[in-house]
Amino acid sequence: xxxxxxxxGLVVFGGRSIGExxxxxxxxxxxxxxxxxxxxxxxxxxxxxxxxxxxxxxxxGGPRLQRRLAAVIRYELMIGxxxxxxxxxxxxxxxxxKTLPETYEVEPYLLLPxxxxxxxxxxxxxxxxxxxxxxxxxxxxxxxxxxxANVGIAAFVGYGFAxxxxxxxxxxxxxxxxxxxxxxxxxIIPLFVLFSGNTYILQDQLGQVFSWTIFFxxxxxxQNTYLPLVVPEFFGAAxxxxxxxxxMRQYFLTIPHELIEAGRVDGASEFAIWRRIVLPxxxxxxxxxxxxxxxxxxxxxxEPLIFLRKVxxxxxxxxxxxxxxxxxxxxxxxxxxxxxxxxxxxxxFILFLLFQRYFIAGISLSGIKG
Amino acid sequence: MRAPRWTIGRREAVWGFVFISPWVLGFLIFSxxxxxxxxxxxxxxxxxxxxxxxxxxxxxxxxxxxxxxFLKSLANTAIYVGLLVPCQVVIGFLLAVLVNTxxxxxALFRAFYFLPTIMPLVxxxxxxxxxLQPELGLLKFLLEDTMGIPTPRFMVDEYWSKPGIVILxxxxxIGVQMxxxxxxxxxxxxxxxxxxxxxxxxxxxxxxHVTIPLVSPTIFLVIIIGIINSFQVFTTAFVxxxxxxxxxxxxxxxxxxxxxxxxxxxxxxxxxxTILFIIIMFLTALSFWVSRRLVHYEQPES
Numbered sequence: 001x002x003x004x005x006x007x008x009g010l011v012v013f014g015g016r017s018i019g020e021x022x023x024x025x026x027x028x029x030x031x032x033x034x035x036x037x038x039x040x041x042x043x044x045x046x047x048x049x050x051x052x053x054x055x056x057x058x059x060x061g062g063p064r065l066q067r068r069l070a071a072v073i074r075y076e077l078m079i080g081x082x083x084x085x086x087x088x089x090x091x092x093x094x095x096x097x098k099t100l101p102e103t104y105e106v107e108p109y110l111l112l113p114x115x116x117x118x119x120x121x122x123x124x125x126x127x128x129x130x131x132x133x134x135x136x137x138x139x140x141x142x143x144x145x146x147x148x149a150n151v152g153i154a155a156f157v158g159y160g161f162a163x164x165x166x167x168x169x170x171x172x173x174x175x176x177x178x179x180x181x182x183x184x185x186x187x188i189i190p191l192f193v194l195f196s197g198n199t200y201i202l203q204d205q206l207g208q209v210f211s212w213t214i215f216f217x218x219x220x221x222x223q224n225t226y227l228p229l230v231v232p233e234f235f236g237a238a239x240x241x242x243x244x245x246x247x248m249r250q251y252f253l254t255i256p257h258e259l260i261e262a263g264r265v266d267g268a269s270e271f272a273i274w275r276r277i278v279l280p281x282x283x284x285x286x287x288x289x290x291x292x293x294x295x296x297x298x299x300x301x302x303e304p305l306i307f308l309r310k311v312x313x314x315x316x317x318x319x320x321x322x323x324x325x326x327x328x329x330x331x332x333x334x335x336x337x338x339x340x341x342x343x344x345x346x347x348x349f350i351l352f353l354l355f356q357r358y359f360i361a362g363i364s365l366s367g368i369k370g
Numbered sequence: 371m372r373a374p375r376w377t378i379g380r381r382e383a384v385w386g387f388v389f390i391s392p393w394v395l396g397f398l399i400f401s402x403x404x405x406x407x408x409x410x411x412x413x414x415x416x417x418x419x420x421x422x423x424x425x426x427x428x429x430x431x432x433x434x435x436x437x438x439x440f441l442k443s444l445a446n447t448a449i450y451v452g453l454l455v456p457c458q459v460v461i462g463f464l465l466a467v468l469v470n471t472x473x474x475x476x477a478l479f480r481a482f483y484f485l486p487t488i489m490p491l492v493x494x495x496x497x498x499x500x501x502l503q504p505e506l507g508l509l510k511f512l513l514e515d516t517m518g519i520p521t522p523r524f525m526v527d528e529y530w531s532k533p534g535i536v537i538l539x540x541x542x543x544i545g546v547q548m549x550x551x552x553x554x555x556x557x558x559x560x561x562x563x564x565x566x567x568x569x570x571x572x573x574x575x576x577x578x579h580v581t582i583p584l585v586s587p588t589i590f591l592v593i594i595i596g597i598i599n600s601f602q603v604f605t606t607a608f609v610x611x612x613x614x615x616x617x618x619x620x621x622x623x624x625x626x627x628x629x630x631x632x633x634x635x636x637x638x639x640x641x642x643x644t645i646l647f648i649i650i651m652f653l654t655a656l657s658f659w660v661s662r663r664l665v666h667y668e669q670p671e672s
Contacts, residue, residue, distance in 0.1 A: 071473055078468060082482040088541065089485065091508050092497045104506060106515075153392055160389025164382050172390065179401050181654055183602050185623055186643045189411075189630055190404035235396025245393065270385035299490025301605045306631055317492040321609050324496050334500050341493040352488045356481060359488075363546055364553040 048073040096120055096339035103334045120339045130319050131312060132340075139315040142226050143297040149233035150244050150293040151286050157236050158248025159274050163260060173249070176242050184239050187232075188306055195228040195307065228307045229300070240296055244289045247362060251285035252278065288362030291355050295348055316344045405647070411640035422637060429641035440642070442617055443625040446532065447601060450621060453536045455596040459589060461540060462547025467577075469548070470555045480548070487545030495609035498538040499525065502610075525611055528618045535606050535619060547592050554588035555581065583666040590661045597653050601646070622646060 097116040125132045232238040263273040304315040323337035414422035433440050469480045501508045502524040514521040524534030566576050604623045613620040630639035
């Protein structure tokens with residue numbers, strides 16, 4: 001695996017001018033050499049794994065040597081797979097720094113731009129159709145509001161399910177979990193009708209036809225807002241709210257009974273117990289929920305696509321998808337699409353680096369996404 | 371003595387309902403209500419311009435007898451799920467086995483494998499649209515131009531468009547499966563391995579007879595989540611191929627989305643949504659039924 005990567009690296013960065021002599025096999029000596037090295041490397045990798053797995057293959061050398069060999073093979077596989085995982089990200093960054101002609105060059109194929117075009121990034125903010133600064137504002141606002149809603153609601157409801165006994169609790173909690181099974185489109189269509197006042201297509205064409213629709217005579221308050229993307233979150237009824245409630249509940253279950261009991265003996269109300277005693281203990285779980293919620297809202301695509309039909313209301317993800325949906329390949333300017341991708345990804349990557357532990361804790365608790 | 375205890379219990383119950391009340395409201399308004407509405411609208415003709423008109427079973431009759439795209443999209447989705455979920459389980463498990471080690475730097479590699487998962491799905495999709503691009507893409511260059519391996523034209527070829535989306539999805543979701551399997555692997559009690567070693571079991575035996583039964587609840591979890599999520603695939607197909615080439619990536623929800631939000635046939639779309647919901651419920655129930663026989667749940671030690 002390593003040899004394959006080395007060879008690819010050499011070919012890509014150094015050209016193919018290694019060993020040009022002809023050999024009887026119809027290929028150049030360099031190619032022959034590399035073929036042998038790469039094939040040998042793969043044979044070693046595969047037989048190494050087989051050797052680690054199967055007891056039938058005789059052991060030689062001491063246990064220390066065996067452990068070292070196993071470690072070498074493991075590292076090799078880990079490095080090789082890392083390259084596979086990271087290549088598309090590298091490619092995104094590299095393309096984002098190219099000029100337009102460079103993205104279309106095939107001979108020679110350019111893995112790195114000749115001269116990094118840092119100007120691609122500021123240029124994104126000069127697009128006429130989309131005001132990217134506005135998009136950043138929209139997306140961050142939605143993300144922050146949803147974060148507050150999700151953390152607050154999950155902590156509140158989760159505590160009810162974890163530590164307060166009431167009839168039907170387990171049944172209701174099963175209902176919470178089973179709501180994960182409801183397809184998002186089943187929730188979105190009625191939501192669309194409910195909030196149709198803020199979709200400009202309908203609003204322009206239909207005026208007040210919908211005044212019968214549920215809830216409100218005048219829907220002007222709901223026009224041109226993010227309400228359908230935000231309101232369900234405040235009721236623990238958005239796509240992944242159930243997971244957040246689940247995470248908080250599991251965490252609350254680990255808080256010692258004595259703490260809560262002590263609060264009750266002191267005559268504190270359940271709300272005060274939750275606010276003063278339980279919440280301060282639950283920071284790790286709240287951070288996990290906050291991060292998952294943040295990541296989810298930041299990259300949300302379907303809901304904004306359906307509910308926000310005015311360009312100045314769009315989110316970053318809609319903007320990015322527009323790079324792709326321009327008809328005709330020639331119209332695509334990949335360097336800007338990739339630069340946009342970097343811009344959108346950067347905040348979540350930084351967040352991941354800072355809070356990696358909570359990210360992973362949240363996911364192993366809930367098994368989200370995928 | 372009895373009355374006050376009962377009151378304490380009742381007080382707690384009242385508080386319990388207070389705490390869960392936001393969720394109850396949300397459930398009624400944003401989950402149960404919509405479900406009822408969707409089922410009801412399925413029997414109507416509803417173009418959102420006028421109030422729904424009762425149409426009986428017309429939508430369903432049209433879906434099952436005339437609508438070729440319904441069958442096509444359902445088949446597409448089934449193939450996609452059938453390709454994707456086994457990949458997620460197998461690759462996720464192998465990755466977890468690989469990084470389940472105390473060797474130095476293992477945490478770094480775990481973070482590397484997790485990075486694609488952090489990326490917003492839309493970004494991952496356009497990046498892969500560029501990597502898989504048939505003439506200029508990186509994949510074509512690395513495989514075909516340098517190694518001479520013929521590369522399928524992933525986004526243009528009718529038969530390779532679904533595998534293309536599967537590759538993208540595996541890449542962008544494998545971190546989650548890896549983390550889940552890793553947690554399960556680390557929860558396997560070491561004494562079981564020791565016992566197996568005493569019985570003369572080698573690594574492969576240990577894998578088959580100890581590890582896999584003990585992580586089977588996680589395998590089950592990954593499969594269920596995988597089925598529920600991948601049956602609703604939308605974003606990747608929307609960004610990468612928009613349903614093409616030749617409707618080969620017209621997945622169920624993409625088709626439903628077109629019916630609802632492009633041609634505004636809400637009654638028809640509601641009927642489609644009802645069918646989707648039934649399918650997902652059925653598949654989940656089926657997996658639970660199968661898992662009762664296959665999944666090994668460790669008895670908690672008391």
